[in-house]
Amino acid sequence: MAALPLDVTGLPHATPAVPPPLAATPAPLAAPTAPGPPPPAAPGSPARRGTRIALPVALALLALPLVTAAHHARPAPFGDRLTVHARGAGQGAAEPVVRTSGRAVRAYDPASGGPRWTYTREGRRPVTSLAAPGHALTLWNDGLVTDTARADGGSVRWHRAVPASADWLRTPAARGGAGVLQPLAPGARMLAVVTPQRIAAYRTADGDLRWVLPARPGCAFAPARAVRRDGALLIAQPCAGPGTSWTSQVVAVDDYGRIVPGRTPLGNGDLRRGADGHGRPEK
Template identity: 60%
Template sequence: MPRTRGAVVAGYDTRGGAPPWRYARVGHRPVVVLPARGEAVTLWDDGLLTATDGRTVRWHRALPDAAEWLPAHGGAGVLRPLGHGVLAVVTPRRVAAYRTADGGGLRWTLPARDGCVFRPGAALRRGPAPLLSQPCADTAWTGQLVALDHLGRITPGRTPLGSAPPALRSARRDAGNPLAPPR
């Protein structure tokens, strides 16, 4: 179980409590740490996102424009697990989803609508889907909520575009649902 202690992310053995590993970045401190399948996904104060297993950094990504909003916001709500090994990273201007199992590969992005921003700390989970707040001055409150899952934004009638796990794709085909509407 990873934890932050000052400027260090450390893994802890749940049986003995001793830290079997530690990871630090010189001149930076961890803002949020999230356990993910034997790894620690960490958001750092400079907007760098790292995934470490304690021996190596398996992958890292830089959040765009983090210097503008991260110091005042902190990390509340930025990291959102979506299931199926997918982690959403919510920033005011966009949501990006990374697959933690395959080296942090980018799965999809969702930009905020024009004139709107996502509020990472103002989200809740309804069943398996997080509902994100996207305040807009010209939209009813129902249009200011965005539901997500590991495939992206949840909308009525949505079908995956080939990014679903193979078992889900074949189940949808067997049910008579095409992957994409005819042209």
């Protein structure tokens, strides 16, 4: 039997089966990242202006303790150490008695005997002191002369270096500074500092140098050999050379300088002094 050809064009085509899609594998979760710095503020913005103001203020606050500590650690001028133990009894109270003791100058109340104040200088020793109304004048072994407020020890008014005196003060000839500090004029308004080389006069109100008298060549002043006569201070000036008259070996001075015939006084007494009797520091 012959086989007939089969026409398959009229038959519906079968859609080939498509396998189902595979299940998608979930992607791994990304690790969280740290937030980055915020974007910089635009120039001129309030945030930028606030930063410019806050930074100097913070630096100033940090530096303030350092500046304060440095100020307190700063040594006192000339090594001064002034300790007030008790204030005076008020205006009109008697001024204390001033004495040198060891490495200190001490002031004692004349009524009770108790200490008023103590003045020391680091590494220095007082040689001698001179008490005058309102002033406690001291010569130190480094050749410095100081003036302390005598009544209450409230301040050291001035310091003056006496040239070429420190070495001499260490010799036996200095005799503990005897006669070196000599008051001149009423009330010791002028102070003469006598050393072998020269006599220098200072105004006690402010330490102003008023005049200097050098010793004659071949001669030297003897501070311990001084006497007072009719308002003048007579100081011995022995000379080494022979044939020197005795009149040349004695010098008379007062607050105006050396007393000689026909001199012109400098007017030290009231020059640049105020109505309250105190000197003015300005030149």
